[in-house]
Amino acid sequence: MRSLLEWLLALGVLAAAVWVAGPTVGRLIPPLPATVTLVESELPALPAGVPAGATSAPLVILFDGSEVRLGMTENDLLSGPISRFAVGSPVVERGVIGDRTIVSFQADRMLFWVVLDRIAKDRERQVTAIYLR
Numbered sequence: 001m002r003s004l005l006e007w008l009l010a011l012g013v014l015a016a017a018v019w020v021a022g023p024t025v026g027r028l029i030p031p032l033p034a035t036v037t038l039v040e041s042e043l044p045a046l047p048a049g050v051p052a053g054a055t056s057a058p059l060v061i062l063f064d065g066s067e068v069r070l071g072m073t074e075n076d077l078l079s080g081p082i083s084r085f086a087v088g089s090p091v092v093e094r095g096v097i098g099d100r101t102i103v104s105f106q107a108d109r110m111l112f113w114v115v116l117d118r119i120a121k122d123r124e125r126q127v128t129a130i131y132l133r
Contacts, residue, residue, distance in 0.1 A: 049091035
């Protein structure tokens with residue numbers, strides 16, 4: 001009988017050790033490789049007036065220190081020092097909320113296009129994309 005109690009006690013101690021150490025050991029073991037499915041979709045088309053091959057950028061800093069950045073309001077863009085670099089007339093196309101305006105700029109030899117879009121009905125247009133070429 002004593003031998004049976006000793007075996008049960010040893011089994012209980014072993015189970016407790018596995019229960020306590022299990023999560024720690026599980027974190028140290030690398031996960032098994034999983035199957036990954038890649039879903040490819042077409043990139044959205046460039047806005048009207050932006051030439052093919054133009055790349056997107058979150059920020060443009062010009063040689064005079066002025067900058068165009070994502071989130072900048074239309075008023076800040078067109079009334080600030082950047083406005084003197086505007087070339088041609090803005091292109092207007094249908095956006096998700098109202099009209100979208102694409103303004104072309106040229107500073108020295110750098111061409112860039114700024115997309116102004118409304119992100120909410122009660123807000124003014126703001127810069128949602130900048131394209132460089």
